Amino acid sequence: MAKARKSRGESMLLRYLVLGGWALVCLLPILWFLSIGFRPRTEVITPQPIYWPTFSLDAWHLLMSDWPIAKYLRNSVIAVAGSVVIDLMLAIPAAYALARYEFKGREDIGFYILSTRMMAPAIVAVPIFFLFKTLGLLDSVWALMLIYAAINLSLVTWIIRSYMLDIPKELEDAARTDGAGDLTILREIIVPACLPGIITAAVIAAIFAINEFLFTLLIASTSNAYTMSVALANFTGGSDGIIYNAIALVSFIAFVPILILVILIQKHLSRGLTMGAVKG
């Protein structure tokens, strides 16, 4: 006889065990970070790991008193949010033109825009440095805003374009016969219809911008324009040597906004990353 069939309940249990196990593997480093961040400094540097630490806010107090975390966070938020706004303002009309207007070289221009993303960033690091030096924008949050916008513009354009391609052309034809012009169609029909795509593109751009390191390090020469990513790299815990629990806590704080963004767009993320490779 055939082997006994598993009941529905058993197979569900198995699924939960496997998925739960995998989730634990993925989450363990983050939980370990968190546990280091909230234990006393002495417990961090023992030769034998202590799995059940005593809870302590030492690292938190150290950060709050000695380290301008609020300033770094503010810099990050200004530069990232500003860059996303610039990206959307440029990318939405560009994506619409690439998705809808018939003109010679349309595909070439689309590919050229995307190809700017293929270049290794280090290649342009030195020219960018001199460019911003000439413009007097070194060590400024505004410079970071422009750089993040430039880095992500191609990606944002392409993600939005792929969503726009999925909007039935009939909708625009209808709006046109109803008496709407191009800008009205873009504003009232196209943008609302591909809002999920625009949000996805914005969040992906924000995540890339938050994590941007190379150009931030290049432009932000003092803590004036440090964002979380560079401040984190420079952080050792102060004058008393390397303070691991404070580093762990800062890392966790830097990680939280990204986590929130990813949770927000989880539903659209895979779609946004495949970018019209398979039309949804």
Add this chain to the structure above:
Amino acid sequence: MASIHLQNIEKKYGAFVGVQNMSLEIADEEFLVLLGPSGCGKTTTMRMIAGLELPTGGKIVIGGEEMTEIDARDRDVAMVFQGYALYPNMSIYENIRFPLRMRGIPKAEHDARIRQAADMVELGSFLDRKPGALSGGQRQRAALARAVVRQPQVFLMDEPLSNLDAKLRQSMRVQIKHMQRQLKVTTVYVTHDQIEAMTLADRIVIMNKGAIQQVGTPDQIYSDPANTFVAGFIGSPPMNLIEGVAQNGRFVAPGVTAACPGYVQGRVTLGVRPEDCHVGGDNVQGMVYGVEPTGDTTYLTVLAGTKKIEVKAAREYRSDIDVPISITFDPAHLYFFGEDGQRIRGAA
């Protein structure tokens, strides 16, 4: 309200000719149906009238004004699309309101006009819903309301019923016809469904391969087809077209003979509608191929030589297959077409 004149319009896509040298006069308040198989140029013709596509040649005049190069938004033309094309982010109310806003109609008038249009298509109680929360028939009615609300000079309808099921299509058809008569707006309607064309149209334009095959009232198109394409396209089942030879007043094909006028000579095609064929007599000697009762009538297929001939038989007619059978044609309703497919007509 307006008449529409198409003068020698033409649409080419590179080497491909979508519509060739088409001239057509559409009278004020007329309901004109463009009928043809897919790819025949009917939708392209309509899109050129709408201004969504520019002709590569010719002239379009709407209401006495030349519109050939005028943008769609500046033509007073409303269009209903096959896929409804309702704006998904707006409520039905806002959808119907959109053309009023775009055309700068005073805000004070909006509400009354929207409700009037919605009532006309019986959607009054759905105004605050989003299109996604409506059924297919309701969406198409909403699209109709959006078209009528601004009282345009011309309605264009591009296969508006083809996404609906058969039953709904019938009731929507009546509604569209009623509305057009009520509003007296010149209407151009594109379809590939001959029943829609026959039931709705004042006049039908039959198109094939980018060219007009025949223009006429439904009766003319049905009873006086200009060529084999029209003859074979209209009617359900369509006209039997039997290729044979005519000589000295006699048409002969395998298993088929019939009297024909003396001016019909040589290789010709005989056309006869299934309802003009009757069981018995001597025009066709063949075998029963199949019998299809539909309730109100029975369709009989007769194999004569290698040709299958459709006969509309009496309701109670029944037969086994492969039984010898003879058929007569109604001699008053025989059509003859030449080798070029065009109808052969005697000297008037």
